[in-house]
Amino acid sequence: MSDKLKQVINQQSKKNEVDTINVNDVVQLVGFIIGDEEYAVPILSIQEIIKPIEWTRVPQTPAYVLGVFNLRGSVIPLIDLRLKFGLKAKKHNEETRFFVLKQGDDVAGFVIDRLTMALRIKRSNIGPAPETMAGDESLIDGVGKQEDRILTILKVNKLLERDF
Amino acid sequence: MDEFQEILQDFLVESFELIEQLDQDLVELESRPDDLELLNGIFRVAHTIKGASSFLNFDVLTHLTHHMEDVLNKARHGELSITADVMDVILESIDLMKTLLAKIRDTSEDSGVEVEDCVRRLDQVSGGGKIEAPVVKEAPIQEATKEEVAEDVAQLEEEAEAEEEIDYENLSEAEIEAEIERLLAKRQAEDKAKREAKQNAGESVPTPPPAPKEEAKEAPQEKPKEQPKPAPSAAVVPAKPKAAAHDDEDEDAKAAAPAKRGAATVEQTIRVDVKRLDHLMNLIGELVLAKNRLIKINDDVEERYEGEEFLEELTQVVSIVSLVTTDLQIAVMKTRMLPIGKVFNKFPRMIRDLARELNKKMELEISGEETELDKSIVEEIGDPLVHIIRNSCDHGVEMPADRIANGKSEAGTIGLKAYNEGNAIVIQITDDGKGLDAEMLKMKSLEKGIITEKEAEMMTDKDAFNLIFKPGFSTAAVVTNVSGRGVGMDVVKTNIEKLNGIIDIDSEVGVGTSIKLKIPLTLAIIQALLVGVQEEHYAIPLASVLETVRISVDEIYTVENRSVMRLRDEVLSLVHIGDIFEVKRVLDSSEYTYVVVLGLGSSKLGLIVDTLIGQEEIVIKSLGEYLKGIEGIAGATIRGDGGVTLIVDVAALMQMAKGVKSTALIEDASASHAKEKTKPSDYVIMIVDDSKTDRTIMRKSLEPLGVTTVEAADGQEALNILKQGDHQFDAMLIDIEMPRMDGYTLAMEIKKYNKYKNLPLIAVTSRTSKSDRMRGVESGMVEYITKPYSADYLASVVQRNVNFKAEFL
Numbered sequence: 001m002s003d004k005l006k007q008v009i010n011q012q013s014k015k016n017e018v019d020t021i022n023v024n025d026v027v028q029l030v031g032f033i034i035g036d037e038e039y040a041v042p043i044l045s046i047q048e049i050i051k052p053i054e055w056t057r058v059p060q061t062p063a064y065v066l067g068v069f070n071l072r073g074s075v076i077p078l079i080d081l082r083l084k085f086g087l088k089a090k091k092h093n094e095e096t097r098f099f100v101l102k103q104g105d106d107v108a109g110f111v112i113d114r115l116t117m118a119l120r121i122k123r124s125n126i127g128p129a130p131e132t133m134a135g136d137e138s139l140i141d142g143v144g145k146q147e148d149r150i151l152t153i154l155k156v157n158k159l160l161e162r163d164f
Numbered sequence: 165m166d167e168f169q170e171i172l173q174d175f176l177v178e179s180f181e182l183i184e185q186l187d188q189d190l191v192e193l194e195s196r197p198d199d200l201e202l203l204n205g206i207f208r209v210a211h212t213i214k215g216a217s218s219f220l221n222f223d224v225l226t227h228l229t230h231h232m233e234d235v236l237n238k239a240r241h242g243e244l245s246i247t248a249d250v251m252d253v254i255l256e257s258i259d260l261m262k263t264l265l266a267k268i269r270d271t272s273e274d275s276g277v278e279v280e281d282c283v284r285r286l287d288q289v290s291g292g293g294k295i296e297a298p299v300v301k302e303a304p305i306q307e308a309t310k311e312e313v314a315e316d317v318a319q320l321e322e323e324a325e326a327e328e329e330i331d332y333e334n335l336s337e338a339e340i341e342a343e344i345e346r347l348l349a350k351r352q353a354e355d356k357a358k359r360e361a362k363q364n365a366g367e368s369v370p371t372p373p374p375a376p377k378e379e380a381k382e383a384p385q386e387k388p389k390e391q392p393k394p395a396p397s398a399a400v401v402p403a404k405p406k407a408a409a410h411d412d413e414d415e416d417a418k419a420a421a422p423a424k425r426g427a428a429t430v431e432q433t434i435r436v437d438v439k440r441l442d443h444l445m446n447l448i449g450e451l452v453l454a455k456n457r458l459i460k461i462n463d464d465v466e467e468r469y470e471g472e473e474f475l476e477e478l479t480q481v482v483s484i485v486s487l488v489t490t491d492l493q494i495a496v497m498k499t500r501m502l503p504i505g506k507v508f509n510k511f512p513r514m515i516r517d518l519a520r521e522l523n524k525k526m527e528l529e530i531s532g533e534e535t536e537l538d539k540s541i542v543e544e545i546g547d548p549l550v551h552i553i554r555n556s557c558d559h560g561v562e563m564p565a566d567r568i569a570n571g572k573s574e575a576g577t578i579g580l581k582a583y584n585e586g587n588a589i590v591i592q593i594t595d596d597g598k599g600l601d602a603e604m605l606k607m608k609s610l611e612k613g614i615i616t617e618k619e620a621e622m623m624t625d626k627d628a629f630n631l632i633f634k635p636g637f638s639t640a641a642v643v644t645n646v647s648g649r650g651v652g653m654d655v656v657k658t659n660i661e662k663l664n665g666i667i668d669i670d671s672e673v674g675v676g677t678s679i680k681l682k683i684p685l686t687l688a689i690i691q692a693l694l695v696g697v698q699e700e701h702y703a704i705p706l707a708s709v710l711e712t713v714r715i716s717v718d719e720i721y722t723v724e725n726r727s728v729m730r731l732r733d734e735v736l737s738l739v740h741i742g743d744i745f746e747v748k749r750v751l752d753s754s755e756y757t758y759v760v761v762l763g764l765g766s767s768k769l770g771l772i773v774d775t776l777i778g779q780e781e782i783v784i785k786s787l788g789e790y791l792k793g794i795e796g797i798a799g800a801t802i803r804g805d806g807g808v809t810l811i812v813d814v815a816a817l818m819q820m821a822k823g824v825k826s827t828a829l830i831e832d833a834s835a836s837h838a839k840e841k842t843k844p845s846d847y848v849i850m851i852v853d854d855s856k857t858d859r860t861i862m863r864k865s866l867e868p869l870g871v872t873t874v875e876a877a878d879g880q881e882a883l884n885i886l887k888q889g890d891h892q893f894d895a896m897l898i899d900i901e902m903p904r905m906d907g908y909t910l911a912m913e914i915k916k917y918n919k920y921k922n923l924p925l926i927a928v929t930s931r932t933s934k935s936d937r938m939r940g941v942e943s944g945m946v947e948y949i950t951k952p953y954s955a956d957y958l959a960s961v962v963q964r965n966v967n968f969k970a971e972f973l
Contacts, residue, residue: 061791068787
């Protein structure tokens with residue numbers, strides 16, 4: 001009996017060790033789909049994820065800026081990532097979500113096609129953005145690999161930056 | 165320590181308030197050097213600050229104020245006349261005092277600011293021009309020798325005793341004056357003696373460091389007064405000099421303005437942290453939004469449960485809530501109001517300095533300084549006013565010789581006036597200088613490439629005056645200290661526009677210039693007119709709306725590609741809000757339209773809108789960093805239904821209107837060209853019925869034709885499907901009685917859209933009366949099928965209406 005207990009304790013402590021290692025060199029991301037690609041942003045940059053609600057068009061803006069919406073009393077811009085990435089507009093459906101990203105005082109909502117999952121990726125599994133897409137102006141922070149998936153990790157500060 | 169901090173805070177607040185008053189009084193004093201009351205007041209301020217600062221051990225400040233006091237005292241007794249030079253020194257010393265106080269506020273210390281230079285000059289002035297031996301850095305008192313200290317204390321005690329003996333209450337004004345003079349003379353004698361002693365001491369023994377220690381041992385009681393270092397035994401003695409100072413002050417106060425003191429005690433105020441007020445204002449904003457929402461819900465409920473008893477009660481409660489909210493909002497707004505005098509106060513001094521700097525003679529006339537406006541605006545308005553006034557002084561008012569040559573008085577007059585006008589405050593800055601020359605302004609702008617030749621030709625004088633607000637514009641040949649960089653007026657425009665304000669310039673060459681700033685009383689909550697265009701709503705600040713008129717489309721004329729209309733006896737240029745905000749035209753335009761007449765300064769514009777929704781109180785919210793600076797949009801507000809409505813920036817809209825061609829009034833002729841039908845399933849029919857059985861029967865009836873069917877359970881759902889535009893419908897079968905939206909309403913909604921004008925709507929219903937049929941036709945139905953019907957009949961009606969091709973049968 002005590003042997004078994006020891007075993008369990010050992011196993012647990014081992015697990016804890018693994019966990020502590022993970023915390024240090026693991027990045028927590030939330031993945032989502034736009035078009036056929038999977039993208040991800042750091043979990044801490046997400047203020048909330050909501051189902052689509054009504055928004056108001058704002059004139060004199062590029063097509064990908066859908067307008068503004070009311071999030072519990074705050075007026076927040078809404079950006080369609082499909083249009084921003086050069087894809088055709090798609091009607092919102094059951095899976096469409098608004099991703100509300102926040103960095104400092106900058107907040108904006110982004111329309112995505114579908115959520116995938118929250119995931120942890122080891123830093124060592126994240127490669128740099130392809131050279132042709134790298135640089136300060138690029139939206140891409142890096143490319144994460146997990147099992148057979150490839151995720152494009154986006155720069156939140158670039159997403160929240162006005163570029164028109 | 166906390167107690168000390170508390171005292172310090174009080175001291176700082178009091179001192180800053182006093183100094184603000186001081187600046188103004190001093191400038192006034194220059195024009196009325198004989199005004200004893202004014203002098204007494206100024207003297208009292210210097211004295212109060214000196215007394216308090218010595219109590220708090222701020223030696224540098226004490227040192228400075230002490231010398232100021234000397235000069236002022238001499239002036240008070242007529243031993244010194246206040247000339248401009250004397251005033252320069254005094255003003256300089258006050259600036260220094262401000263610096264010191266700011267330093268104390270930031271660091272709780274007053275060291276590190278050089279005052280000796282100024283003190284020396286003060287002494288020069290008070291000594292009648294004789295230059296005294298340079299004063300050693302530390303204050304004389306600190307270096308006083310032991311004997312003197314003893315002497316000093318003895319004197320002080322004597323003084324205190326003397327003061328106790330006299331009952332000031334029973335003295336006449338003249339007697340008090342004499343008494344003050346006696347005490348001051350005594351003190352000055354002391355000071356002089358000390359200074360001499362110090363000089364002697366400075367020559368022989370340059371203040372040995374152990375001396376204070378010795379002193380502390382032998383005379384522990386005197387120590388606190390003589391030394392800046394705090395000591396445990398400090399408690400008793402410091403009170404003395406302070407008490408003496410206070411007595412002096414009291415006397416002065418009684419002598420100078422006995423009435424004023426009475427008034428001061430009646431005033432009941434409380435200092436509140438601005439953050440709390442801001443928070444309160446935000447909360448009120450939320451409350452106003454909630455109130456709007458409540459009113460909307462009440463309207464909906466009223467419509468639905470008409471005649472029910474509880475309705476009356478609900479309506480009552482809602483109106484009370486809305487009334488109280490409005491009152492509350494006004495009350496909070498009032499607590500945030502400050503008199504604009506707070507800003508105006510610094511200008512007499514500025515004008516004076518500028519006049520001396522520019523060698524001009526100028527007078528400032530201020531009126532309406534008691535006009536109140538929101539604190540946040542008071543803070544923002546200061547800078548623009550400084551720029552405008554500097555500009556008026558530098559460019560407006562001419563040199564005295566020129567003025568006389570032009571038959572004007574030698575001194576130029578700058579007027580600063582504030583008054584209320586409706587829901588706004590107007591600040592008017594006038595000068596009687598040379599005025600603005602429109603032609604010259606155009607020339608300069610052309611030279612600098614700010615405008616093109618063609619633009620210059622088209623410009624009215626008023627437009628030309630506005631050129632002074634363009635960035636980079638300057639008429640000054642040389643950049644002076646005062647102006648000429650071409651930045652200032654640009655700052656004015658941006659700041660005023662940030663406050664939703666309007667600038668209006670008027671000028672006449674040789675006569676003068678007048679600049680009017682019209683600023684809303686508060687920033688956060690405004691009255692707005694809500695208008696609709698197609699399916700969108702916009703809010704227009706009511707302050708800029710002059711009137712609204714309903715006109716028929718025939719009343720709109722086109723002149724040189726621009727729409728105009730005749731409004732009474734003037735011609736008003738028109739622009740469609742849809743053209744400015746790129747609104748897609750999906751709804752059918754009606755024969756009548758509404759024109760909102762916007763007024764800004766002297767310019768007017770008619771804004772064509774589709775509908776007027778009403779007046780509403782709105783809370784302005786910013787669009788945030790990402791969307792800021794969108795042309796024509798001033799912000800957004802949240803409406804009663806939770807939706808966001810954009811607020812129109814009227815100034816920007818008027819600018820944009822100049823470049824917009826009218827297209828919205830021209831019908832969009834390109835109808836949706838239907839695709840060629842190649843198979844029966846290309847025909848799409850929508851079935852709208854709340855009963856699933858009925859929908860199934862209809863679907864089964866149409867199955868033989870092979871057409872595609874889409875189903876909706878009520879009018880609302882049908883409308884949504886239609887709007888989504890997934891299918892190009894060829895016909896709709898509509899039941900009349902449905903929840904949420906009935907068939908008639910649905911038909912009317914559909915017919916509002918241009919592109920569905922020709923969509924056949926077929927009523928399928930059990931209502932058979934003639935009036936029902938009439939309503940059906942009125943709402944735009946083309947066929948009326950009564951239940952029950954045969955499957956073949958339904959199919960044939962549909963066939964007929966969709967032009968079903970025979971070959972598919």
